[in-house]
Structures are given as structure tokens and as C-alpha cells.
Amino acid sequence: MSASTASLHHLLDWHELDDALWFDRIDAALRHHRDRTWSQKARGKSLGLVFFNPSLRTRTSMELAGVELGAHVTTINVGQGTWGFAWEDGVVMDGTEAEHIREAVGVLSRYYDALGVRVFASGTDYERDRDDVLLKTFAGAASVPVINLESAFYHPCQALGDAATLMTRFDGQVAGKRFVLAWATHPRPLPMAVPNSALLAAARLGMHVTVARPDAYALDPGIMEQARRHAASLGGSVEETNDLDAACEGADVIYAKAWAGPLRYTDPEREASLRTETYRDWRITADRMARTRNGAFMHCLPVRRNVVVDDAVLDGPHAIHLLQAEFRLHAQKAILEYVWQL
Numbered sequence: 001m002s003a004s005t006a007s008l009h010h011l012l013d014w015h016e017l018d019d020a021l022w023f024d025r026i027d028a029a030l031r032h033h034r035d036r037t038w039s040q041k042a043r044g045k046s047l048g049l050v051f052f053n054p055s056l057r058t059r060t061s062m063e064l065a066g067v068e069l070g071a072h073v074t075t076i077n078v079g080q081g082t083w084g085f086a087w088e089d090g091v092v093m094d095g096t097e098a099e100h101i102r103e104a105v106g107v108l109s110r111y112y113d114a115l116g117v118r119v120f121a122s123g124t125d126y127e128r129d130r131d132d133v134l135l136k137t138f139a140g141a142a143s144v145p146v147i148n149l150e151s152a153f154y155h156p157c158q159a160l161g162d163a164a165t166l167m168t169r170f171d172g173q174v175a176g177k178r179f180v181l182a183w184a185t186h187p188r189p190l191p192m193a194v195p196n197s198a199l200l201a202a203a204r205l206g207m208h209v210t211v212a213r214p215d216a217y218a219l220d221p222g223i224m225e226q227a228r229r230h231a232a233s234l235g236g237s238v239e240e241t242n243d244l245d246a247a248c249e250g251a252d253v254i255y256a257k258a259w260a261g262p263l264r265y266t267d268p269e270r271e272a273s274l275r276t277e278t279y280r281d282w283r284i285t286a287d288r289m290a291r292t293r294n295g296a297f298m299h300c301l302p303v304r305r306n307v308v309v310d311d312a313v314l315d316g317p318h319a320i321h322l323l324q325a326e327f328r329l330h331a332q333k334a335i336l337e338y339v340w341q342l
């Protein structure tokens with residue numbers, strides 16, 4: 001591949017890119033939803049997807065997005081038929097890892113025209129996770145565009161799909177609507193990429209956003225500041241509360257998501273006890289949805305039924321989680337068009 005790395009159109013996260021591109025790609029995703037055709041726009045291109053973590057939606061929708069644009073797509077599951085990768089600079093590789101990420105990504109860059117990577121948070125080193133060190137290491141070793149398929153702190157494919165879903169749900173009149181990002185109980189300590197990205201997406205649509213979470217589950221202050229800046233520039237707002245029932249009153253959207261938050265890094269035992277015992281009633285129920293203004297229910301999936309949200313909500317008329325999942329395909333076609341400048 002001959003492209004200079006400085007001119008690569010990576011998609012690591014939307015916060016690195018301007019509003020014009022964000023809204024342009026939402027429009028493109030909406031066009032792909034309206035007119036789902038198979039084209040040959042990316043004929044002759046190849047896409048390699050590298051998964052360090054499990055996936056259903058991202059894997060399949062990205063494979064199909066490439067194919068529907070005429071590209072060839074290969075998925076690599078790290079640890080299943082690949083060598084184990086070492087990440088650190090200067091590491092003495094006398095342990096189990098047989099290949100360094102620099103060689104692995106350097107080689108893949110010579111085969112593929114773009115790479116996608118999913119690499120989750122460590123859950124143990126907050127500074128490194130917040131700075132998305134693994135994603136940046138991967139992108140730094142690439143000489144082709146890299147698409148973030150969910151990193152420690154951001155999930156830009158989910159964010160674009162969610163934004164296009166909201167535009168569809170409200171016929172384009174999203175600005176000014178009330179969006180509640182609702183923390184939920186969960187048996188596992190989940191990372192913050194999705195709540196961060198959902199919050200930023202809603203703020204960047206000019207919505208009035210409420211983050212409803214117990215005090216121990218406040219999101220990173222830097223993310224909150226980014227969200228406030230985006231919302232303010234578009235006539236929206238961002239606030240926080242520890243009262244889920246009050247947040248649901250008059251809401252237009254309830255976006256449920258479990259996350260373990262920064263406390264997971266400093267006091268994992270207390271965090272587990274809060275998440276699974278103290279706050280186990282932080283679940284989206286039909287009663288809570290009844291407080292909304294015919295609000296839509298959203299979740300990125302996978303979702304734990306009757307833990308995060310009740311059957312009655314997921315199977316009810318206001319749940320749009322499947323449309324949300326569908327939009328991952330349309331959004332990722334829009335993202336591939338960007339990284340390849342089609």
C-alpha cells in the first residue's frame with residue numbers, strides 16, 4: 001500500500017472529526033437505509049477485520065457492509081488460528097506471544113486496503129484505557145485506514161448507527177428531544193465505550209441529554225465535558241442525576257446501558273457489590289417507560305432480558321433496538337465510503 005499514513009482516513013472516533021463529516025455520514029447511512037442496494041463502488045478493495053473480543057452485530061454487519069459495496073472481506077479472530085500478539089515496545093518476547101503487533105499490523109497493511117479492529121478495555125489500567133492506547137498502537141502500526149470496531153473508550157460505528165436510528169425515529173427532528181442514558185445493573189463489569197459514544201452522539205444531535213446513574217457510576221469528566229460542548233453548540237444540553245424515575249419523566253428516548261465505570265479500576269470489590277446488589281433495581285421496566293412521552297427504548301445489544309430491561313419493554317411497541325442494530329449495517333457502509341473516499 002502506497003498511501004502516506006498522514007493522509008489516511010482512519011475512523012478511530014468521531015471526536016477527532018468535524019461536525020460536517022458527522023452529519024454527512026448520518027445522511028449517507030440514512031440513504032443506505034432508504035435504498036439498500038448492492039453496488040460495486042468498492043470493487044477491488046479488501047477489508048480485514050481483526051477481533052480481539054467477541055461480537056455478533058459488528059462482525060456480521062461490517063462483513064456485509066463490505067460485501068454490499070463490492071469489497072472482499074476477511075475476519076480474523078485473534079487467538080483462534082492466529083499467533084498471540086505482544087503489544088509493548090521493547091518487550092523481550094520470551095513468553096507465550098509469538099508475534100508483535102507491529103509485524104502483525106504491518107503485514108496485514110500489505111494485504112488489505114483497510115483494517116477494522118475490536119480491542120476492548122483492559123479494566124485494570126484506567127489511564128491507558130481512557131487514552132485508547134491499544135487502538136492507537138494498532139493504528140500507528142498500520143499503513144492503511146483503520147476503523148475502530150469498539151475500543152476501550154469509544155464505539156464510533158455504534159454511535160453513527162444510533163444517530164441515524166434517532167433521525168429515523170423522529171423524522172429528522174431530533175434536536176431538542178429528551179434523551180436519557182440510563183445506567184443499568186448487570187452481572188458483569190462492562191466497559192464504557194458504548195455509554196460514552198451514545199452520550200456523545202445524542203449531544204452531537206443537539207438533544208437534551210440526561211445521564212441517569214448512581215453517584216458511583218459517573219462517566220469520565222473528559223467525556224462529560226466533550227458532550228456538554230457538543231450539545232451547547234447545537235442548542236442542546238447535558239445533565240446528570242442519580243434519580244432514574246425522575247429522569248424518565250417526559251423523556252423521548254431511554255437508552256439503557258450497563259457500565260462498571262472508573263470505580264472498577266480503583267475498588268473492584270465495592271463496584272461489584274454496588275452493581276449487583278445495591279443498585280439491582282436499576283432496570284428499565286414498563287412502569288418506568290410509562291413515565292416517558294411515548295419514549296423509544298434503545299439498547300446497543302447484546303442485552304440481558306429481565307436484568308437490564310424487562311420483556312414487556314423489549315417486546316413492546318416502543319422498543320427500537322432491532323432498528324438500531326439494522327442501522328449498524330447502513331452506518332458502516334457510510335464509514336467504508338469515508339475511509340476509502342468512495
Ligand code: CP
Binds near residue numbers: 054055057059150158
Ligand atoms: N453492539 C455491538 O457492538 O454488538 P456486538 O458486540 O455483537 O458487535
